[in-house]
Amino acid sequence: MPVWACAAHAGSEGAFVSEWIIQTQALTRDFGSLRAVDHVDLRVRAGSVHAIIGPNGAGKTTLFNLISGYLKPTAGRVFLRDREITHVPLHRMAHLGIGRSFQITNIFPTLTVLENVRLAAQARGRDNLHIWKRASQLHRYSERAYAALQQVGLHERALQIAATLPHGDKRRLELAILLAGDADILLLDEPTAGMATEQVPMLLDLLRNIRQGTNKTILIVEHNMSVVMSLAETITVMHQGRVLAEGSPAEISANQAVRDAYLGTTFTGGRQ
Numbered sequence: 344m345p346v347w348a349c350a351a352h353a354g355s356e357g358a359f360v361s362e363w364i365i366q367t368q369a370l371t372r373d374f375g376s377l378r379a380v381d382h383v384d385l386r387v388r389a390g391s392v393h394a395i396i397g398p399n400g401a402g403k404t405t406l407f408n409l410i411s412g413y414l415k416p417t418a419g420r421v422f423l424r425d426r427e428i429t430h431v432p433l434h435r436m437a438h439l440g441i442g443r444s445f446q447i448t449n450i451f452p453t454l455t456v457l458e459n460v461r462l463a464a465q466a467r468g469r470d471n472l473h474i475w476k477r478a479s480q481l482h483r484y485s486e487r488a489y490a491a492l493q494q495v496g497l498h499e500r501a502l503q504i505a506a507t508l509p510h511g512d513k514r515r516l517e518l519a520i521l522l523a524g525d526a527d528i529l530l531l532d533e534p535t536a537g538m539a540t541e542q543v544p545m546l547l548d549l550l551r552n553i554r555q556g557t558n559k560t561i562l563i564v565e566h567n568m569s570v571v572m573s574l575a576e577t578i579t580v581m582h583q584g585r586v587l588a589e590g591s592p593a594e595i596s597a598n599q600a601v602r603d604a605y606l607g608t609t610f611t612g613g614r615q
């Protein structure tokens with residue numbers, strides 16, 4: 344158990360519930376002689392929207408890959424609530440409730456929109472290999488998939504081949520895939536990347552609805568500062584593999600070290 348797990352409170356039934364859903368302890372990852380993530384201690388509050396920002400090459404995606412199990416650390420540890428998950432294999436992560444989106448859309452292009460989402464629902468289901476349950480299960484998974492498509496406003500395109508969706512709709516499909524997987528924690532890697540400017544407010548609304556309508560935790564890497572500043576409750580700023588600053592959007596906007604780290608790049612503190 345991490346040393347900071349004492350930051351816990353009594354839950355409704357008297358059980359002690361950690362306030363932090365994800366914690367990392369001195370998390371470090373080297374690529375050869377390059378230290379991409381350097382002794383990062385991150386704490387993500389359950390049910391919050393927490394953004395990771397930083398200039399290009401700061402180590403944000405690598406940190407995401409370490410938390411979600413796509414990469415193993417050179418050193419350090421990752422905890423999900425009070426359970427260490429540092430060495431949990433990747434295929435077990437979805438069952439633990441950690442869902443991850445990618446910068447490059449990660450869908451099966453030749454399947455329909457609904458089939459893509461249903462596969463995610465099945466992958467989370469523990470009994471998906473029980474052949475004799477298949478017909479009724481498939482129906483249940485289809486219903487869950489359709490509900491996720493409704494949540495992101497893509498249900499009218501359920502039978503469309505995924506490859507034919509416009510880019511913005513593919514990003515929505517990725518979100519539906521995460522929602523159907525019923526993950527408690529959504530790790531979103533640049534969800535607005537490649538999106539037309541006029542589609543960004545739609546995505547923002549969508550994420551706000553997910554945040555308000557569920558108790559999911561959203562951990563987001565995003566370059567669009569307007570999105571970060573209007574969505575996140577907590578922002579962690581990375582620079583050269585390390586945590587440079589952490590705080591509320593107002594604190595981060597006013598932080599001179601953050602402004603210096605972004606010097607010559609695009610940090611605007613949301614005032615674009």
Ligand SMILES: Nc1ncnc2c1ncn2[C@@H]1O[C@H](COP(=O)(O)OP(=O)(O)OP(=O)(O)O)[C@@H](O)[C@H]1O
Pocket residue numbers: 374377379397398399400401402403404405406
């Ligand atoms: N598989 C890899 N092999 C070697 N070096 C890598 C690998 N992945 C990332 N790096 C390096 O690690 C550093 C951090 O990269 P990372 O992609 O985590 O940064 P980032 O903050 O997500 O950047 P961006 O905002 O540009 O996506 C960079 O110098 C990058 O070149």
